[in-house]
Amino acid sequence: xxxxxxxxxxxxxxxxxxxxxxxxxxxxxxxRLSGFELYYPRISRNLEIRKIYSLIKKVAKSNASVxxxxxxxxxxxxxxxxIQAQSLRHxxxxxxxxxxxxxxxxxxxxxxxxxxxxxxxxVSTHIGKFEQADGGTLFLDEIGDMHPSTQAKILRVLQEQxxxxxxxxxxxxxxxxxxxxTNKDLWQEMEAGNFRADLFYRLNVVxxxxxxxxxxxxxxQLLADYFRVKFSQELKKNIGEFTxxxxxLLTNHTWPGNIREMKNIVERAVLIxxxxxxxxxxxxxxxxxxxxxxxxxxxxxEDRKPTxxxxxxxxxxxxxxxxQALEQAHxxxxxxxxxxGISPRVLNYKISQHQITHAGWRKHNE
Numbered sequence: 255x256x257x258x259x260x261x262x263x264x265x266x267x268x269x270x271x272x273x274x275x276x277x278x279x280x281x282x283x284x285x286r287l288s289g290f291e292l293y294y295p296r297i298s299r300n301l302e303i304r305k306i307y308s309l310i311k312k313v314a315k316s317n318a319s320v321x322x323x324x325x326x327x328x329x330x331x332x333x334x335x336x337i338q339a340q341s342l343r344h345x346x347x348x349x350x351x352x353x354x355x356x357x358x359x360x361x362x363x364x365x366x367x368x369x370x371x372x373x374x375x376x377v378s379t380h381i382g383k384f385e386q387a388d389g390g391t392l393f394l395d396e397i398g399d400m401h402p403s404t405q406a407k408i409l410r411v412l413q414e415q416x417x418x419x420x421x422x423x424x425x426x427x428x429x430x431x432x433x434x435x436t437n438k439d440l441w442q443e444m445e446a447g448n449f450r451a452d453l454f455y456r457l458n459v460v461x462x463x464x465x466x467x468x469x470x471x472x473x474x475q476l477l478a479d480y481f482r483v484k485f486s487q488e489l490k491k492n493i494g495e496f497t498x499x500x501x502x503l504l505t506n507h508t509w510p511g512n513i514r515e516m517k518n519i520v521e522r523a524v525l526i527x528x529x530x531x532x533x534x535x536x537x538x539x540x541x542x543x544x545x546x547x548x549x550x551x552x553x554x555x556e557d558r559k560p561t562x563x564x565x566x567x568x569x570x571x572x573x574x575x576x577x578q579a580l581e582q583a584h585x586x587x588x589x590x591x592x593x594x595g596i597s598p599r600v601l602n603y604k605i606s607q608h609q610i611t612h613a614g615w616r617k618h619n620e
Contacts, residue, residue, distance in 0.1 A: 280483045286348065287335045290480045294329075295336060300470035306333065306462050313460045314340035319412065321457045322435040324464030327514030330435040333462060334393045337433060346390030349383050354399035362404055363420050366411075372421020382419065384411060388428045397457070398438035402450060408432075409453045432457070467509040467516065474505050477513060481520035482533065493524050494532035503535060526584045539589070573608040576601070585612045 282289035295307035313320060314337050322330045331350070338348045356364055363372075367382030383392060394400075400408070411417045416427045434457050443449035467474065478496060486493045496504065509515055523537040575594065583589035591601040 276479055276483050277487075280480060280487060284339050285335070285344065287332065287339055288484070290484075291332050292336055292339055294477075294480075295333070297476070298470070299472040299476065300465070302463075302465050303470060303473070306464070309460065309462060310337055310340065313337065315342055317431050318459040319431070319457050320433045320459070321440075321454075321461045322433065322464060323440070323461060324435075324437065325466045325512055326437045327512035328464040328466055329513045330437075330464055331393070331395060333464060334395075334433045334435060338391045338393075341391065341431070343390045343431060347387050348391050348393070349387040350393040350395060351383050352395045353404075354396035358401040358404055361400070362407065365404070366407070366417050366419055368420035369422040372419070376421065379419075384417060384428050384430055385426060387430045389430075391431045391433060394432060394434040396436055397434040398436035398440055398443055398449060402448070405450045405453045409450065409456055412453075412456050467512045471505055474509075474516075475501055477516055478504055478520055481517055482524060485521045485524040489524060491524060491527075492530050493527050494530065496533045497535070500533055500535050500538060503538060503540070507540065522586075539586075569608075572604070573610070576604055576608065577610060580610070580612070585615070 276290070279290035279293065280288055284292050295303050295310060298304055298307070310333070320334075320337060322333050324330050334350075335348070338344060351361075351364060353361060359373075363380060363382070365383050367380045367385055368376050370376055370379050394408075407417070411428070411430075412432060415429060416425050418425055440449050440454050444451050444454060467477075475496075478501070482493060482496070504516075511518075519539055520533075522539050523533045527533050527537045576590070579590040579593040580587070583593060587601055587605070588598050591598045594601065596604075
């Protein structure tokens with residue numbers, strides 16, 4: 255057991271993860287995962303997540319297929335990575351494919367590869383993900399979106415551990431462990447004829463159900479603090495902790511986007527928070543509806559009111575109003591558009607028309 259592990263598991267007994275340990279976990283890495291991402295199921299306060307950790311320990315050392323189910327953004331890919339990191343294949347290739355991101359024919363080529371001349375544009379032989387993962391693990395994300403014809407070919411590979419490239423005749427032998435994930439209810443998909451029952455039962459050797467973040471509120475502070483430390487380190491900013499009022503708001507939020515939503519919100523907060531100061535309510539980007547639903551009070555309406563302007567020239571007034579809205583929104587165009595009561599597309603046109611620029615935009619586009 256490493257020094258970090260000993261400290262983490264010692265702190266678990268006292269139900270406290272210190273900021274120093276959190277920083278060590280954020281800095282350390284194990285393959286593709288940070289120390290926190292690897293150990294999170296173990297240090298979670300949520301009973302269901304801890305049960306998942308126990309299952310991970312049991313299945314990681316086997317070659318059994320694993321099916322991970324949960325809403326979008328719940329951290330299914332992290333769980334898959336944790337299984338890989340603790341498996342006997344941890345030092346072998348770990349290849350991921352998003353099945354929802356590619357068209358049926360492109361996905362087939364991506365998974366199995368293709369021979370030169372197999373189709374228009376196939377100017378060279380392409381090695382597919384199954385070959386790349388030989389000896390290791392292949393993570394099929396969003397497998398519920400895979401076309402039935404591709405599902406049949408996946409089933410054959412899982413059963414026989416061999417396949418042929420698109421346009422090829424040579425049989426290629428592989429030794430690949432498959433971990434799959436989906437945000438869909440595969441039982442309903444099977445009943446609707448969208449997912450093969452035989453593939454489901456082949457994948458469903460072990461199933462892990464990841465609860466949404468709204469059902470594990472006891473972990474919200476732990477996760478928010480991790481992302482705060484992580485992004486503070488990446489951006490080299492000295493950002494303080496969340497104020498009590500801010501953490502209460504985060505705890506009460508329903509998190510429809512789950513951990514992915516939290517990651518984005520905390521990253522933005524670290525970006526715009528003042529150096530050396532804590533993260534306050536004004537640094538948290540929640541819509542007005544979500545803000546008040548989470549118990550937020552007295553959102554400062556004066557921020558949305560333009561100050562006195564020294565001219566009545568319509569073009570000048572418009573430009574000053576746009577600049578002021580951008581400043582109030584920390585130069586985030588969508589939020590500035592909301593303040594101005596126009597669409598982001600109209601605001602983008604007006605910004606170009608008035609030749610308004612910002613250093614952050616140039617850096618982002620470089």
